[in-house]
Amino acid sequence: MLLSMQDISKAFSGVAALRSASLTIAEGEVMALVGQNGAGKSTLIKILTGAYQRDSGLIRFVGEDVVFSTPAQSQAKGIATIYQEINLAPQRSVAENIYLSREPKTRLGLLDRRAMREGAAAVLKTFNLDIDVDLPVVRFSAATRQMIAIARAVTQKARLVIMDEPTSSLDEREVSILFETIRTLKKNGVAVLFIGHRLDELYEICDRITIMRDGQTVAQSSMREMPKMELVRHMLGKELAAFEAIARDAGNDETKPVRLSVEGVGSGVRVRDVSLTVREGEISGLAGLLGAGRTETARIIFGVDRLEKGSISIDRKERSYTEPADAIADGIGLVSEDRKIDGIIPDMSIRENMTLALLPKLKKAGIVDRARQQEIVARYIKALGVKCASPDQPIKELSGGNQQKVLLARWLCTDPRILIIDEPTRGIDIGAKAEILKLLRSLADEGLSVLMISSELEELLAAADRVTILSDGRSVAVLKRNELSETALLSAMAHQVN
């Protein structure tokens, strides 16, 4: 074995990120590493490269026990990492980048530009890349830049190249060039750790696969012996405590009027062709693997990202927003996936965070109507059961579940017609999860249309009236309530026709 990581554990301020995770890679092998957001992939890699220190466990690389305390040390031993946004110096030439920080010198101690140029051209030639090595890196396409980064790794005598979602910004032709490069690496005995989530690509290029979930490695096998369904099942797993089925009326959903209709929407490479509908008073689920384009679809509907093709209608009227403010004016709300980055204003109070979207309606001559604001906040704190010391407590001091309730209230108090909620229960303890799902259900029963993006099968099964499944930026299936089952969801996500 080239690399063997055994029983690696790591906790961040008491919260376990990795629990006895393991990973082995043989020489010249392409290993796939997959898992949902937060499964522990990047923590594992950062421990391998020395960016983080493990709490316990063993790492053996090329036959010796190693402890890397900085990324520089792991690089010196032959581990190279190629990130999504490649770490090259964009304005410097190809040759300079390939030899960055270990430039060949002449006898006078000056840069040996000729050696750099010839060496760079030679190594690029082994990847069938014939480019002018004097041009700055910024002049080349994403795929070429990636190959330059790989060439750099090769000249560093890397034994293992880690590629973090290398295909996420490449088109199909560029992907095939990248795969050709990976095959060349293999031939030279270099191992590749390939982190990705497009299943077809994994099956095409990888020899073996390691699947992570909740900080553990849940499966390790050769790619051939891992059917797609099995792979997806391992990745998504099951909540330990299943939600109790949430009661709902037995009325025929298909007769309710359509409130939101998305037709053939596309934008960039992440969203290619998505269609979905949300009827009045229903929870419409949006499922798919990481990178399938769910969050991006929500952002297009909400006017954060630009609609490039297709159409969006609300109550049968065509709509396209350029700013979230326009979507909000039309009665749409979006609870985003990442509370810290897109949701809370950490230093502001619960009261202010809750009423941010409502502020324009809370003013009298430009001044915030404090009495009404306090009354609304008190009402929602009580209705949603937000546990806090006082409405004036900074929101950053609340637990994840309580923050989520405040963000939910932020939209509910604007009295929306459509609520888009991205991973409603991410990072929330199990009790609060059921509570939030029940709340969504009762809101839907009162007529609210909910578009619920979720990676958790149980959540979709428990709460959704219909589920649209996305894969690689396309809507590939719609399951109505009577067709919903774990198997149906899994096979649709694995993109298999039964």
Place this chain on the structure above:
Amino acid sequence: MTTIDTSAPTSRAARLNVAQFLGRYGTFSAFVLLLLFNIFVTPNFLSWQTLNVNLTQVATIVIVATGMTLVIATGGIDLSVGSLMAIAGAAAPMIFMGKLLPIDNTGILIILSFILPVLLVMAFGWFNGLLVTRFSIQPIVATLVLFIAGRGLAQVATNGNLQVFKNPDFQFIALGRIAGIPAQVIIMIIVAVLAHCLIRYTVIGRQIIAVGGNEKAARLTGIPVRRVKTFVYIVSGALAGIAGLIVVARNSASDANLVGLGMELDAIAAVAVGGSLLTGGRANILGTVLGAFVIQLVRYTLLANGVPDAAALIVKAGLIIVAVFIQQRAKA
């Protein structure tokens, strides 16, 4: 379901450590210490004369620093304030001396010499906002444009000449008194109080804080981020303009080379010493006022005790380091 738990704040208050105390009251403590020091050491410190000198000198810093506080609250910075002061300061005398407009009525000219220069620099503030929002240029670079070009404009407009004048009506804003209080001190108080209320009580004020606290999240709640940012640069420009008018009125002369020179740094220092985070998301107007007073008092203390102005600059820098250090400790 538990809803409101009132027990928490007391335990939180008990955990207030020294760093947090300094973070909250440090500027005020420094101000009180400086006052006490002067009362015992500096001769004739407790006199109307001293109060007058300090108040009139601090007024323009406070006015400009108030605008700077708003800009910094959005996570930006405005380096152009000093140059905008020069522009407003150059334009006003040209107007009331009748060089610019074909109007004979001196009363109207005086009124226009208050209004037009401020409107002019507001337009420059809008230009700053445009660079920051539409063209996504970093605020420090965007406002550097007018920091450099603004003073140049003022010099070109005046041919680099000193404009000397004596015009009691115009100079009322610097030399006049209302109920014994210098007019510029009254302007300073009005500006600070209005800005304080703007931040605390108005929708735009809260939106300014939200944009500085988390711009992405702010946009997703429908806050017109670009409009909010443009607004603070316009306000900053307007306040710089008012300060420019006061300075030339006080000096009975307008020198485009000197009006507002180095003011951007004094204003930023006042904001930093006053406890507003330079990364945005917080605007402490009262702190900024205190910060400006501390800076002014330090300069006065050193001057009154025979330390040259150059040495005062070094002390000012030291103050900023201490202020930022305390802020970081209080945050952690």
